[in-house]
Structure formats: C-alpha cells, structure tokens
Amino acid sequence: MHRLYIHPLPVRIWHWINAVTCVMLVLTGIQIRYVGLINVVPFRIAVAVHNWLGFVLIANFFVWFFFYLFSNRIKVYLPELDPIKFFRGSMRQAIYYGYGIFKGAPNPFHVSIYRKFNPLQAMTYQIIMLLLLPIQCVTGILLWDLTRFSGAVALVGGVRVVDTVHVLIFIVFVFYIPFHAYLGTLGHTPMAHFKAMFTGYEELEVGESAEGME
Amino acid sequence: MGRGPFARGTIGAAVAAVVLALAGMTGSASAATPSTADQQCLGCHGMPGLEKPLADGGSLSLHIPGDSFAQSVHGGLGCTGCHADVNLASHPPAANPISSKRNFSLAMVQVCRTCHSDKFDEWGKSVHAALVREGNPAAPICTSCHSPHTVVKGVAESMDTVPCKACHADIFTAYAASVHGVLRCGGLTQAPLCFSCHGAHGVSVPTAGVGLKNVCLGCHTNALAAHQTWLPNTELHFDVVSCPACHAPQAQRRVDLVLYDSTTQTEAAEPVGVPEFASPTGSPAAARPGLDPATLFTLLRTLNRPGVEDKTSLKGRLDVRTGVEAHQLTPSSAAISDCNTCHRAGAAAFQSVTVSVAGPTGIPKSYGASNEVLNSAFSIYSIGGFYAIGATRITILDALFVLALLAGIGGPLGHLTLRWAFRLYLNRRSHEQRKG
Numbered sequence: 001m002h003r004l005y006i007h008p009l010p011v012r013i014w015h016w017i018n019a020v021t022c023v024m025l026v027l028t029g030i031q032i033r034y035v036g037l038i039n040v041v042p043f044r045i046a047v048a049v050h051n052w053l054g055f056v057l058i059a060n061f062f063v064w065f066f067f068y069l070f071s072n073r074i075k076v077y078l079p080e081l082d083p084i085k086f087f088r089g090s091m092r093q094a095i096y097y098g099y100g101i102f103k104g105a106p107n108p109f110h111v112s113i114y115r116k117f118n119p120l121q122a123m124t125y126q127i128i129m130l131l132l133l134p135i136q137c138v139t140g141i142l143l144w145d146l147t148r149f150s151g152a153v154a155l156v157g158g159v160r161v162v163d164t165v166h167v168l169i170f171i172v173f174v175f176y177i178p179f180h181a182y183l184g185t186l187g188h189t190p191m192a193h194f195k196a197m198f199t200g201y202e203e204l205e206v207g208e209s210a211e212g213m214e
Numbered sequence: 215m216g217r218g219p220f221a222r223g224t225i226g227a228a229v230a231a232v233v234l235a236l237a238g239m240t241g242s243a244s245a246a247t248p249s250t251a252d253q254q255c256l257g258c259h260g261m262p263g264l265e266k267p268l269a270d271g272g273s274l275s276l277h278i279p280g281d282s283f284a285q286s287v288h289g290g291l292g293c294t295g296c297h298a299d300v301n302l303a304s305h306p307p308a309a310n311p312i313s314s315k316r317n318f319s320l321a322m323v324q325v326c327r328t329c330h331s332d333k334f335d336e337w338g339k340s341v342h343a344a345l346v347r348e349g350n351p352a353a354p355i356c357t358s359c360h361s362p363h364t365v366v367k368g369v370a371e372s373m374d375t376v377p378c379k380a381c382h383a384d385i386f387t388a389y390a391a392s393v394h395g396v397l398r399c400g401g402l403t404q405a406p407l408c409f410s411c412h413g414a415h416g417v418s419v420p421t422a423g424v425g426l427k428n429v430c431l432g433c434h435t436n437a438l439a440a441h442q443t444w445l446p447n448t449e450l451h452f453d454v455v456s457c458p459a460c461h462a463p464q465a466q467r468r469v470d471l472v473l474y475d476s477t478t479q480t481e482a483a484e485p486v487g488v489p490e491f492a493s494p495t496g497s498p499a500a501a502r503p504g505l506d507p508a509t510l511f512t513l514l515r516t517l518n519r520p521g522v523e524d525k526t527s528l529k530g531r532l533d534v535r536t537g538v539e540a541h542q543l544t545p546s547s548a549a550i551s552d553c554n555t556c557h558r559a560g561a562a563a564f565q566s567v568t569v570s571v572a573g574p575t576g577i578p579k580s581y582g583a584s585n586e587v588l589n590s591a592f593s594i595y596s597i598g599g600f601y602a603i604g605a606t607r608i609t610i611l612d613a614l615f616v617l618a619l620l621a622g623i624g625g626p627l628g629h630l631t632l633r634w635a636f637r638l639y640l641n642r643r644s645h646e647q648r649k650g
Binding site: 097103181 | 447449557597618
C-alpha cells in the first residue's frame with residue numbers, strides 16, 4: 001500500500017466547508033420551500049441561516065477558485081480535449097460502475113497528483129464548479145435582495161425565472177449530493193476516500209500510480 | 215372637468231355672483247344673523263315646506279333655515295352671492311323649469327368653482343368627478359358633501375359629521391372600529407379620518423397600486439426601518455403586499471394581478487377584442503369561471519406579440535378583498551407577522567386571484583382567475599415578477615424535486631444492494647467451485 005498526497009490543505013478545508021454548507025443549504029432550502037409541510041425550523045430562521053450559508057458558500061468558492069488558479073494543481077480540472085480519449089475513458093468508467101464493480105473488476109482509473117478525477121468525475125466537477133455553483137450563487141444573491149437587484153432580475157425575465165433556475169439547480173444538488181457521498185465509499189475500503197479527504201493522502205494499491213508517491 | 219352638464223348658462227351667472235356677493239357682503243349687518251337683503255329672500259324661503267315640483271316628478275326644497283345660513287361660512291356672502299341670476303323684479307319666475315334635482319345641482323356647482331377653483335380642480339381629477347363624467351347619478355359633487363346653506367368649518371374633520379359616511383357607510387363603520395377610528399374617537403386628532411388618507415377633494419382610487427402604501431408611510435415614517443429589523447426583503451414586501459393585507463388580520467386576502475403597461479408605467483386598459491375581457495354584465499368576475507394558466511399565457515403572448523411596442527406585463531399584489539376590509543386596521547401588535555400565514559402551499563391568501571385592468575373612471579375592473587395561474591409553469595412567463603416562496607411554487611418543480619430525491623437516495627441504495635447481492639452470489643459460486 002502506498003500513500004499519495006493529492007488533497008492539499010486548502011482543498012481539504014474548502015471541500016469540507018463546501019460539503020457542510022451545501023448540505024445545510026439544501027436542508028434549509030427544503031424547509032423554506034416546503035414550510036407548512038416541514039416545520040423543523042421556523043421559516044424566518046431558515047431564511048436567515050440560508051442567506052448566511054449562501055455567503056459562506058460564495059466566499060468558500062473563491063478559496064477553491066483562487067487556490068486552483070494560482071497553483072499548478074489546476075491541471076486536475078483541465079478538460080480532456082481529445083474527444084475520443086474522453087469518450088473512451090468515460091465509457092470505461094461508466095461500464096465499471098454499471099457492471100464491472102459488481103463482478104469485482106478493478107477500477108480502470110488510477111489516481112495521480114495531477115489526474116485525481118476519473119473522466120466522469122472531472123466532467124461532473126467542471127459542470128458543478130464552473131457552471132451550476134456560480135449560477136446558484138448569482139441567483140441566490142439576486143433572491144437575497146430582490147429590490148437591490150431589481151434591474152438584473154427584470155433583465156433575466158423576473159423573479160420567477162431567477163427562482164426557477166435556483167430551484168432547478170437545487171434539485172440537481174438534491175440528486176447529486178447522496179450520489180457523491182455514495183461514490184466516495186467506492187474506494188479500496190468504504191472509508192478510504194473520506195479518510196483521504198481529511199489527511200490529504202490517498203492510499204493506493206501496489207501497482208497503481210507511482211507519481212508523487214510516498 | 216368637461217363642459218357637458220355644467221356649462222349651460224352658468225358662466226355668466228358665476229361672474230355676476232361674485233359681483234353681487236361683494237354687494238351682499240357690504241350689506242350684511244352681521245355674519246350671525248341674516249342681512250336685510252337676505253331677510254327679504256327668507257321671507258319666503260324661510261318657510262318650512264316650500265318646495266318646487268320638478269320635471270322628473272320629484273321636488274326641490276326651497277326652504278333655507280335662515281339662522282343656519284347666517285352662521286354658515288357662506289352667510290357673509292348673502293343669498294345673491296351664489297344666486298346672482300335671480301332677478302327680484304320677476305321672482306318667482308312664471309316658468310323656470312328644472313328637469314331634476316341632480317341636474318340643478320350639477321349646474322350650480324359652477325358657482326362653487328367661482329370661489330373654490332383650486333378645490334374644484336382637485337375634484338375634477340378625482341374618482342368622484344370621473345364617475346360624474348361617466349354619468350353616475352350617485353357620484354358626489356360639491357353640494358353632495360357640503361350643504362351650501364349650512365356649511366360650517368371643520369365638518370369634514372369630525373367623525374360625527376364627516377360627509378363620506380353618507381355614501382360609504384359600511385366602510386366608515388369598519389373604520390370607526392379600527393385602530394384609526396378608535397384613536398380619533400378618543401380625541402387623538404393626529405389619527406386619520408377619511409380625508410387624511412384619501413384626500414378631501416382629489417379623492418383617488420385607493421386600490422391603485424402603491425398609492426395607498428405611500429399614504430400610510432406618510433404618517434408611519436419609520437415603518438420601513440421597523441419592518442427591516444425582522445422582515446427579509448422588506449422593500450419587496452412593501453411593494454407587493456398592501457398594508458391592510460397584514461394589518462387587517464381578520465380580512466380575507468387575494469392576489470390581484472394588475473395588467474401593466476411597461477412603457478407608460480401605468481395600469482393598462484382593458485384589452486380590446488379579447489373574449490375573456492368582454493363584460494356585458496359589468497360583473498365578469500362573478501359571471502366567468504376565471505382565466506386559466508394557459509389562457510393567461512396566451513393573452514400575454516398576444517399582447518406582447520412581435521411588432522407591438524408597448525409591452526404589457528402582470529404585476530402581482532397581495533391585497534384584501536374589499537374596501538371594507540381595507541379599513542379594518544388593528545394595532546400593529548395584532549398584525550400578521552407569522553411568515554407561515556402566506557409562505558406555505560395552500561395559504562388562504564393565494565386561493566383568490568383576480569386580474570385587474572384600468573377602468574374608464576380609473577377604478578380598476580377585476581376579472582376572476584383560477585388560482586392555478588400562480589402555480590403553473592406558464593406563470594414563469596405570465597407573472598414572472600410575482601412569486602411568494604412556498605405559496606406560489608411551481609407544481610412541476612415539486613415533482614422534479616421528489617424524483618431527484620428518490621433517484622438521489624434510491625440510486626446509491628440500489629447500487630449498494632446490487633453490489634451486495636453480486637458479492638454474495640460470487641462468494642457462493644467461488645465457495646461451490648472450491649468445494650467442487
């Protein structure tokens with residue numbers, strides 16, 4: 001068993017703050033949207049907590065953004081520009097999750113410092129971090145103070161457009177978060193990836209990537 | 215004001231009235247007792263029961279209570295101050311047909327204009343004047359509120375004598391029992407009476423947009439700051455929720471979707487040629503089942519079809535259902551401050567929906583709409599500017615949410631189960647193979 005340092009401290013801090021705020025935002029979002037049906041927290045408190053968490057998420061987003069922008073680790077997010085290579089890698093990973101894993105086949109993807117995401121993971125994270133999360137933050141800010149941003153809200157078609165986009169992305173997160181947590185258990189042990197996200201070190205089977213190995 | 219019912223023969227009379235009024239004023243011995251000249255008139259007109267039959271079959275009282283007139287604000291003017299057209303040599307005239315009491319009053323208000331031109335002009339812009347122009351026989355003119363022969367100062371400022379209640383009795387009753395009415399009755403003169411909010415002469419349509427909210431904030435200057443301490447998106451709430459919607463907690467609420475002309479930034483008039491807005495009975499809201507989401511969507515698409523410059527939108531507003539309820543204001547401690555009252559599915563406030571257009575008199579005309587217009591996916595386009603979290607959420611998004619939740623939890627659980635089942639199967643098979 002080898003150890004590979006693939007999660008630097010800023011990434012780990014960002015990840016866990018992001019995880020907690022995203023889960024809390026989804027939960028408070030459900031409370032806000034379904035008040036009357038769900039009454040765990042008073043509406044007003046849920047709104048206040050949701051707003052504060054939103055700003056934490058935005059600030060934390062910039063921690064992620066600037067860390068990767070000014071570090072060579074940004075390579076992990078660079079898209080695969082060869083479509084055939086990308087398609088093959090994605091298919092191989094999808095077949096593994098949909099079939100190979102049941103037979104006990106090995107994970108076709110091998111992690112390295114600058115390639116820590118499998119093709120499906122990389123695509124998902126690119127969509128989430130560069131598209132969905134920014135849109136969610138912007139729509140959240142607009143909804144936070146509709147009067148202050150009334151011009152921008154009117155420009156995109158009104159509060160219902162903004163809210164619908166915000167809710168659709170919320171729905172994507174409702175679907176994604178449990179999947180993300182579950183996929184985290186598919187390491188060589190169920191807790192391996194979780195442990196790595198705390199220590200920074202991913203444990204690799206013998207024969208896996210040797211790049212940057214300890 | 216248009217010339218229509220008033221102008222006939224009155225301008226000359228009005229000019230003469232001013233001249234004779236001055237003469238009458240010099241001739242009056244005292245404001246408290248009728249002048250000599252007036253006593254001559256009161257010789258006949260002081261007799262109770264003196265009246266003139268009218269062409270419409272009614273009668274016009276010609277009796278003037280002399281002392282009351284002398285003590286009134288007009289007493290100093292004397293009779294000729296207003297009735298300059300009366301020629302004593304030929305009075306009473308052999309024939310002076312008056313078609314009706316209303317027509318006589320409509321003609322005589324031009325005399326009021328001679329001295330009270332500022333008030334008359336204010337009135338000319340009011341909803342009352344608009345109703346008069348429309349031919350409403352009950353719409354008030356000067357003499358409806360100010361009895362010309364007995365008018366004294368301060369009548370409109372007392373709860374006992376305020377003239378508005380003659381027509382708006384039910385509203386006045388609601389007002390009298392409200393926090394405003396109780397305080398006014400208790401002697402607090404800062405507490406508003408009718409004219410304080412609606413204006414005395416330039417009475418505007420109280421339900422028109424944010425006009426009334428601004429009136430409330432005229433006295434309650436710290437209301438915005440006070441609400442900002444606890445109410446998220448306070449300014450937005452102030453824009454789309456009328457004050458009585460929360461401060462008249464017993465009232466029934468409704469959503470009013472106002473057809474709005476974005477170019478002129480005013481309430482749009484009734485769309486022409488749209489069947490949903492055909493109102494031969496004058497009460498379309500009661501007669502029709504209501505505009506459904508698809509119809510409202512199509513209507514907005516039609517009004518904003520390519521090539522049309524004036525863009526039309528629907529501005530939503532949460533209000534109370536009736537004018538009476540708008541006056542049932544309570545102390546602020548009793549006002550609705552529980553967010554759940556509105557921000558939940560099925561909230562009563564969102565069960566009643568109307569679509570309003572500007573009527574010809576400025577009074578909005580309301581048409582019933584199905585409450586589904588608030589929860590339909592069509593609403594993203596139709597009423598893109600009105601949304602209340604929880605209450606007006608789009609139903610199809612709820613279905614998507616449930617689906618995502620089930621898939622998000624069910625997918626991993628299913629995958630986990632399959633992995634477990636396969637592992638069990640593979641273990642068993644390898645065990646059997648080892649045994650075999």
